[in-house]
Amino acid sequence: MVTINCLRGVPKITYTSTPKITISKPVVSLFSKRASPLVAIVAAASFSSMSYDTELAAAKKAASLAARLCQKVQKALLQSDVQSKSDKSPVTVADYGSQALVSFVLERELPSESFSLVAEEDSGDLRKESGQETLQRITKLVNDTIANDGSFSVPTLTAADVLGAIDCGKSDGGSHGRHWVLDPIDGTKGFVRGDQYAIALALLDEGKVVLGVLACPNLPLASIGGDSRHSSDDEVGCLFFAKVGAGTYMQSLDGSSPIKVHVSTTENPEEASFFESFEAAHSSHDLSSSIANKLGVKAPPVRIDSQAKYGALSRGDGAIYLRFPHKGYREKIWDHAAGCIVVTEAGGVATDAAGNPLDFSKGRYLDLDTGIIVTNQKLMPSLLKAVRESLDEATSSL
Numbered sequence: 001m002v003t004i005n006c007l008r009g010v011p012k013i014t015y016t017s018t019p020k021i022t023i024s025k026p027v028v029s030l031f032s033k034r035a036s037p038l039v040a041i042v043a044a045a046s047f048s049s050m051s052y053d054t055e056l057a058a059a060k061k062a063a064s065l066a067a068r069l070c071q072k073v074q075k076a077l078l079q080s081d082v083q084s085k086s087d088k089s090p091v092t093v094a095d096y097g098s099q100a101l102v103s104f105v106l107e108r109e110l111p112s113e114s115f116s117l118v119a120e121e122d123s124g125d126l127r128k129e130s131g132q133e134t135l136q137r138i139t140k141l142v143n144d145t146i147a148n149d150g151s152f153s154v155p156t157l158t159a160a161d162v163l164g165a166i167d168c169g170k171s172d173g174g175s176h177g178r179h180w181v182l183d184p185i186d187g188t189k190g191f192v193r194g195d196q197y198a199i200a201l202a203l204l205d206e207g208k209v210v211l212g213v214l215a216c217p218n219l220p221l222a223s224i225g226g227d228s229r230h231s232s233d234d235e236v237g238c239l240f241f242a243k244v245g246a247g248t249y250m251q252s253l254d255g256s257s258p259i260k261v262h263v264s265t266t267e268n269p270e271e272a273s274f275f276e277s278f279e280a281a282h283s284s285h286d287l288s289s290s291i292a293n294k295l296g297v298k299a300p301p302v303r304i305d306s307q308a309k310y311g312a313l314s315r316g317d318g319a320i321y322l323r324f325p326h327k328g329y330r331e332k333i334w335d336h337a338a339g340c341i342v343v344t345e346a347g348g349v350a351t352d353a354a355g356n357p358l359d360f361s362k363g364r365y366l367d368l369d370t371g372i373i374v375t376n377q378k379l380m381p382s383l384l385k386a387v388r389e390s391l392d393e394a395t396s397s398l
């Protein structure tokens with residue numbers, strides 16, 4: 001049985017092997033030219049032989065457009081644009097606007113697809129009386145970005161359309177079918193500070209990440225090597241993309257020709273610089289420092305926000321990424337899905353602290369042992385050993 005869940009009041013179509021088709025809602029959507037059941041059956045039949053080219057093109061377009069919206073907001077960020085969520089983490093008009101735009105673009109560009117989106121933000125706060133001004137600002141940002149792009153002929157979106165597009169991201173994901181996975185702004189704290197952030201979009205098919213796109217508007221096109229700061233002359237704005245079995249590419253967000261990228265091939269930890277979170281509250285800097293010492297890494301850590309770390313690693317700017325959130329924090333799939341395929345298709349390996357591959361099939365959260373480590377194939381065994389020793393020491397000193 002193949003179940004296609006269409007959100008936003010569009011049809012829920014259920015197929016059984018008979019095939020029996022049930023359409024539980026009328027085919028009505030402002031955005032979609034929805035698939036007929038016949039088209040959907042054909043799509044289901046050719047499921048296993050998909051090349052994901054159309055999906056990748058749609059994902060690149062969605063992330064690039066969202067990046068434009070974010071760049072505009074970051075340039076003139078107002079204090080009133082930043083709010084606090086119930087977990088005390090920040091959210092801005094750009095996080096919401098980016099999520100609405102990506103949701104809108106995917107549905108427009110992939111009209112014959114089932115559409116399930118697992119995304120970070122929800123519209124709860126925007127539906128409150130206190131959220132109305134923010135909602136108007138987001139709606140304007142989304143409409144302005146669509147109008148400036150010029151490739152969609154749609155009526156102006158209403159605030160209700162924008163709320164609906166944001167709430168498409170409520171899917172639970174899982175191991176069956178296809179699910180888009182979105183972090184509309186990964187690294188919101190970096191975004192607010194004027195530093196690095198990423199729009200991270202991936203596609204899961206039967207629980208596996210099959211494509212990923214990372215738009216990193218502030219990441220220099222040239223290597224950031226051992227220094228996360230860059231001069232104002234450096235050209236910035238990178239788009240990384242990867243498809244299962246097809247490698248990882250990078251192009252400028254302005255649309256230069258893509259170049260194939262590869263992780264660092266160094267086997268020598270002394271030459272290997274490592275990335276970690278800018279925010280000490282997101283990852284234990286003490287633990288990474290202990291691991292780096294054991295491994296013999298000489299260079300100081302390169303601290304940058306967001307999945308831009310995975311992008312930079314995929315082109316060999318550094319050789320290791322260490323992430324050890326503090327006790328009680330649960331990693332979400334949208335914080336790693338796109339980055340993971342970008343780095344693995346570039347020849348890297350991403351595992352949890354025990355060396356298990358990251359499993360994106362368990363729903364909205366990653367279920368993992370302690371932390372996330374990323375490096376190349378050659379360095380992974382010695383990195384795992386250093387991680388184990390450092391974790392043992394940290395436990396015995398408690």
Ligand SMILES: Nc1ncnc2c1ncn2[C@@H]1O[C@H](COP(=O)(O)O)[C@@H](O)[C@H]1OP(=O)(O)O
Pocket residue numbers: 089120183185186187188189190276277278279281282283304305306307325326329335
């Ligand atoms: N307390 C926390 N511990 C670890 N990661 C966090 C925490 N709070 C938010 N994050 C998420 O960590 C990621 C960025 O971390 P870093 O820049 O350190 O890699 C983001 O996905 C961010 O969410 P968000 O997407 O809301 O910015």
Ligand SMILES: [Mg+2]
Pocket residue numbers: 089090091120188
């Ligand atoms: Mg957040």
Ligand SMILES: [Mg+2]
Pocket residue numbers: 183185186187334335
């Ligand atoms: Mg995030």
Ligand SMILES: [Mg+2]
Pocket residue numbers: 095120183184185186187188
């Ligand atoms: Mg986010």
